[in-house]
Amino acid sequence: MEVRILLPEPFFTEVPVKITAHDVVHVARLARLHIPDKEIEAMTGQLNAILEYFETLQEINTTDIPPSTHAVALTNAFRDDRCSPSLAPEEALANAPETEQSYFKVPKIIET
Amino acid sequence: MMVMGYEPVIGLEVHAQLLTESKIFCSCSTQFGQPPNSQTCPVCLGMPGVLPVVNKRVVEYAIKTALATNCTIQRFNQFARKNYFYPDLPKGYQISQFELPIATGGFIEIDTESGTRKIGITRIHMEEDAGKLLHEINGGAAENSFVDYNRTGIPLLEIVSEPDIHTPEEAGEYLKALRAILQYLGVCDGNMEQGSFRCDANVSLRPSGERRFGTKVELKNMNSFRHVVRALTYEITRQRELLEYGDSVIQETRLWDENAGQTLPMRGKEESHDYRYFPDPDLVPLYIEDAWIEALRSQLPELPRQRRNRFIDQYGLPLYDADILVTSRQLADYFETAVRSCNQPKTVSNWILSEVLRFLTDPRDIVSFPVTPEHLAQMICLIHNGTISGKIAKKIFEEMRTTGALPSSIVERHGLVQVSDSSKLEKVIQEILDAHPSLVADFRAGKEKVFGFLVGQIMKATKGKANPRMVNDILREKLAG
Numbered sequence: 001m002e003v004r005i006l007l008p009e010p011f012f013t014e015v016p017v018k019i020t021a022h023d024v025v026h027v028a029r030l031a032r033l034h035i036p037d038k039e040i041e042a043m044t045g046q047l048n049a050i051l052e053y054f055e056t057l058q059e060i061n062t063t064d065i066p067p068s069t070h071a072v073a074l075t076n077a078f079r080d081d082r083c084s085p086s087l088a089p090e091e092a093l094a095n096a097p098e099t100e101q102s103y104f105k106v107p108k109i110i111e112t
Numbered sequence: 113m114m115v116m117g118y119e120p121v122i123g124l125e126v127h128a129q130l131l132t133e134s135k136i137f138c139s140c141s142t143q144f145g146q147p148p149n150s151q152t153c154p155v156c157l158g159m160p161g162v163l164p165v166v167n168k169r170v171v172e173y174a175i176k177t178a179l180a181t182n183c184t185i186q187r188f189n190q191f192a193r194k195n196y197f198y199p200d201l202p203k204g205y206q207i208s209q210f211e212l213p214i215a216t217g218g219f220i221e222i223d224t225e226s227g228t229r230k231i232g233i234t235r236i237h238m239e240e241d242a243g244k245l246l247h248e249i250n251g252g253a254a255e256n257s258f259v260d261y262n263r264t265g266i267p268l269l270e271i272v273s274e275p276d277i278h279t280p281e282e283a284g285e286y287l288k289a290l291r292a293i294l295q296y297l298g299v300c301d302g303n304m305e306q307g308s309f310r311c312d313a314n315v316s317l318r319p320s321g322e323r324r325f326g327t328k329v330e331l332k333n334m335n336s337f338r339h340v341v342r343a344l345t346y347e348i349t350r351q352r353e354l355l356e357y358g359d360s361v362i363q364e365t366r367l368w369d370e371n372a373g374q375t376l377p378m379r380g381k382e383e384s385h386d387y388r389y390f391p392d393p394d395l396v397p398l399y400i401e402d403a404w405i406e407a408l409r410s411q412l413p414e415l416p417r418q419r420r421n422r423f424i425d426q427y428g429l430p431l432y433d434a435d436i437l438v439t440s441r442q443l444a445d446y447f448e449t450a451v452r453s454c455n456q457p458k459t460v461s462n463w464i465l466s467e468v469l470r471f472l473t474d475p476r477d478i479v480s481f482p483v484t485p486e487h488l489a490q491m492i493c494l495i496h497n498g499t500i501s502g503k504i505a506k507k508i509f510e511e512m513r514t515t516g517a518l519p520s521s522i523v524e525r526h527g528l529v530q531v532s533d534s535s536k537l538e539k540v541i542q543e544i545l546d547a548h549p550s551l552v553a554d555f556r557a558g559k560e561k562v563f564g565f566l567v568g569q570i571m572k573a574t575k576g577k578a579n580p581r582m583v584n585d586i587l588r589e590k591l592a593g
Contacts, residue, residue: 030386032197069190069391075399081132081169084139089149092157092261101249102148103258106199109245 019047118317118355120348121325122277123234126290128269128300129241129308130173135265136240137164137207137395142267144306148260156240156265158203164394166191170267171398173299174214174238175408177269180293180415181233183218185405190397191238194387199259200243208270210389213237214398220293221417222285231286232274241266269300275314275325280344284337287311292416295476296441304336311340316361317351326351326361331375333367343368347375419444427457436465440475446485453489456496463488467509482516483509491519503576504528532579534586537570540578541586544569555591563587 024044028035035043086092089102098105132142138155155162178185192210218233243261248254271290277283291309294300302309316328331347334340346368351361366375391397414422416438423434423444438444443464450460468488472478491508494500500508500523508522523529531537544566545552555562570583 026386030195030388070393070396072396074396077165077396078168078171079139079165081134081167082139083134083141086140086151086153087157089147092149092152098256100256100258102150103246103249103260104149104199105256106259107257108255109199109247109257 019044019051023047117320118352119320119322120278120344120351121275121316121318121328122280122283122344123275123314124273124277124283124286125312125314126269126271126273126287127241127310127312128177128271128294128302130170130267130269130299131301132167132169132173132267134167136167136170136238136267137265140265144308146262148258149262151262152264156202157261164207164392166395166398167267170238171214171400172408173267173297174236174269175400175405176297176412177271177294177299178215178218178236179405179409179412180297181215181218181220181236181271181290183215183233183236185215185400186212187400188212188397189214189400191392191395192389193392194239194389196385196387198242199257200245200264202243202261202264206240206242207392207395208239208389209237212397214400220286220289222282222289224279224282224285229276229282231276231282234272234274236269236271239268239270240264241268280341280348283313283344284341287337287340289416292439296413296415298413307335313340313344315344315347315351317348317355326355327363329361329363329375330365331368332365332378333369335370339368339370342370342373343375346373350375413441416441423447427451427461429457429461433458433461433465436469437461440478442478443475446478446481449485450489450492453486454493454496456492459492459496460489463492463509467506471513482514483512484516487512487516487519494519494523498532498579499523499529501530501576501578501580503571503580504530507576528577530579531574531577532582534582537574537578537582537586538590540573541570541583541590544573545590552591556593563591 021040021044024035024040024047093099093102093104096104129142130136134140135142135156138153140151140153140156143151155164175185177183189209189212191207192212193205194208194210195205197204213235215236216234218236219230220233221228221230223229241263243259243264246258246260249258273286277286291300291302294309295302300309304310311334313331313334314328315331316326318324318326329347329351331343334343347366354361365378367378368375420431420434420438423429423437424431429437437447446468447457447460447464450464451457454460468478468481468483469475472481488509491500491505491512494508495502495505508519508528511517511522512519548566548569551562551566555566566587567580567583570578570587571580
């Protein structure tokens with residue numbers, strides 16, 4: 001079923017035009033990525049180039065086209081509330097760098 | 113509690129685990145207490161390339177909850193990714209709802225000292241629970257933390273109240289009322305200790321009469337209604353003292369420490385969260401048709417408050433009794449089933465409140481209580497028609513509770529039928545009087561309290577089976593001489 005409903009802000013607000021070095025450092029930290037200082041400038045330029053590329057899309061007239069968040073006009077893909085077998089704990093843990101007694105072992109977390 | 117000069121403003125966020133068989137986006141079981149990491153699959157472990165699919169029952173439960181809390185269902189709603197790194201979250205994001213939650217703008221009613229109050233509900237949204245982190249296994253402190261992902265993907269409803277609450281007691285009433293609604297709907301078992309009903313609180317103070325909010329503190333780690341009330345009471349006092357000394361409240365998250373009886377700042381969260389929500393591309397939006405809403409509305413049970421009010425109107429029960437009887441749907445059903453068999457609502461209520469509930473830690477356990485409502489009703493009818501006395505009834509009740517036997521057969525087996533034969537009673541009473549001539553003289557000389565002793569002797573002689581009203585009448589008559 002196709003649904004035509006206007007989505008609220010801020011999904012479709014204008015994207016900030018320019019990415020700054022500060023934004024790059026912030027996003028890198030959120031993504032737990034280490035970006036050497038000397039690469040920040042290059043990265044800033046590349047990200048801005050990507051945004052500029054997207055700006056091409058702004059040239060299209062979208063006056064009569066409802067916003068959407070998905071590429072397909074589908075809604076309500078549901079499954080029934082039924083169980084099926086889970087993985088065995090050994091399988092679930094197979095890719096873990098470290099395990100102990102069927103737990104994933106991670107660096108000490110202070111926060112509770 | 114009245115805070116002079118400052119008005120506390122409290123908003124509550126409740127996370128309610130839904131009673132589905134399977135998780136919200138995959139078919140793993142939600143069963144509690146299973147071995148660690150035995151209920152996971154590529155979807156809830158966040159493996160690349162998997163496709164989550166919404167459990168339809170989660171949406172149904174959300175709609176029912178929204179209807180029962182007077183919310184507006186958002187026909188069009190969708191899931192969003194909330195991005196952050198934490199080891200209890202295998203994907204690096206939690207699937208939740210953000211701009212378009214399933215329901216907004218409702219309320220529930222609570223009782224306060226100043227009467228009924230409506231507490232607003234800002235929104236209700238669906239999301240997945242995170243895994244469970246352990247900081248030690250095998251006892252003793254460890255160098256690592258350990259993760260169990262069985263809980264990851266268990267469906268939650270987050271129910272956010274408006275900042276309409278002004279005292280810790282109101283917060284407690286709101287939580288009790290909300291939990292009762294969820295339990296009546298059968299969507300959540302409401303167990304705070306086990307974590308299936310969790311509450312965080314936002315609390316701030318503002319000078320009385322001020323419209324703007326003060327700086328708020330988020331409180332976590334309150335595992336019972338009592339904890340919530342204690343934690344809020346502590347936090348309000350702490351903030352008031354800061355403000356009275358001219359200090360300011362810092363916006364932060366604090367944890368309630370029940371043993372220490374205080375709130376402490378949560379460590380390790382210096383940087384503010386930046387969740388970068390965006391619509392989850394793996395999950396198509398939901399469109400809730402009116403027909404679906406109406407079908408679910410027709411399945412709603414009578415809710416606790418309505419039922420309480422009906423108990424007062426229909427059965428003439430006091431508010432106190434009605435409040436307790438409706439704490440669980442099962443207990444209220446038990447009461448009504450008993451009343452259908454024996455139309456003595458107040459007596460039935462008395463027996464439930466004073467005898468039955470003594471044996472239940474959770475009123476929902478009434479369903480497995482050995483004394484069925486029909487048996488209790490039969491026993492009360494036996495008292496009412498004079499077959500047994502109230503005193504004997506307590507013995508019968510005890511036997512019903514331990515054996516599950518029918519009251520009439522217990523009465524028959526033990527010959528417990530009340531003695532209401534006046535010639536038999538007169539004989540017994542005369543014997544007692546003859547045995548205690550001095551007491552009879554005392555009574556006639558004005559010592560009224562001797563009467564009770566004589567009644568006791570008569571009851572003892574008849575093994576408690578004498579009809580108390582007749583004993584009273586005959587004894588008075590004889591003593592009047």
